[in-house]
Amino acid sequence: MTRLRLGVLISGRGSNLQALIEATADPTYPAEIVQVISNRPDAAGLTRAEAAGLPSLIVDHTAFPDRPAFDREMTQALEEASVELVCLAGFMRLLSDEFVDHWRDRMINIHPSLLPAFKGLEVQERVLARGARFAGCTVHYVRKEMDTGPIIAQAAVPVRADDTADSLAARILEQEHRIYPLAVRLIAEGRVSIDAGDRARIADWPTVPGVLLNPPEA
């Protein structure tokens, strides 16, 4: 089996990196991580990459004169590793339009809301302030405008009356760790296409074709 070659970009703890590490540890999983890049030398996720024996690299954004130069360095490292799909996993740098264009339809992100609701940062604080009854997460292809782009997978969770931003984020994170590897699998299996309306279409979805509700239990 040829496995899809993943490059994972992190800035912090890398919990979604860990979810991908665990998924790719299964030899029947159709993707493998071939490069981890952190823009921060102190990212805890680097330890996870090391522990898993994965090639990791620090591309410290503070060492570059501007965003495009930083992004070119990342692209070079990703291409040297023959990365086919870039997975943003808590990567906290805005990307240049050139980088986004270069990796168009080959770069995905996970965002802790049911997009298009609650784009941006401090999501769960805003969910609670709004009194929404549902929260969730979204895996999507990356487009120039932040937190837009074709939606591959979403999962919803209830908001509880006694939730704090932290407790809600933790509940969502559990779902992130399920749907990110699932979305990568769908892509690696060639089941995701992007239609003329810039929507991601999923072929042969097990229960409901093309639809992801909460992902099926393992």
Add this chain to the structure above:
Amino acid sequence: MTRLRLGVLISGRGSNLQALIEATADPTYPAEIVQVISNRPDAAGLTRAEAAGLPSLIVDHTAFPDRPAFDREMTQALEEASVELVCLAGFMRLLSDEFVDHWRDRMINIHPSLLPAFKGLEVQERVLARGARFAGCTVHYVRKEMDTGPIIAQAAVPVRADDTADSLAARILEQEHRIYPLAVRLIAEGRVSIDAGDRARIADWPTVPGVLLNPPEA
């Protein structure tokens, strides 16, 4: 049992009116419809009101010089019927700030999206164009800005690959017909309060206090 006195405002088919008619037909339900008002003489929902023997009234907005005059006429009719809670049910007129203020925390609406996503009109067309995997509906108190206001209840439904705006709207409508009577019940039972952050808090929610996921099966 004293029942909460409802005024229901409609413009069209009145399917949510019908859901409320059916809920209130149960003598143990803690609310009753005491006035139905349509701004359109030809609203099909008027037939439903008649069939249920409910007082109904046409307040034709085209007969009034401006919005405040129209709204005052509605307030007068609602107050003559001693309405305690105004339920917008497909009422397609913008309301004046005065009307919204007058009925503050005593007027609710149902909107066919998981607010704050997809405010406004042609909701399901936009859900499909965005490729969202979840859609839903929201019962909320009415504030001056459209489709804002404290959220009382929400329900989520999956978006299917072969959905049209109509098929998706129909799936959501089923949930609307469940959560609108449920939200009215919660209010009638005195279990909904609005906190300092303008959020609706639900007391003694059967399964998860204060939280509405999909409402429990009847």
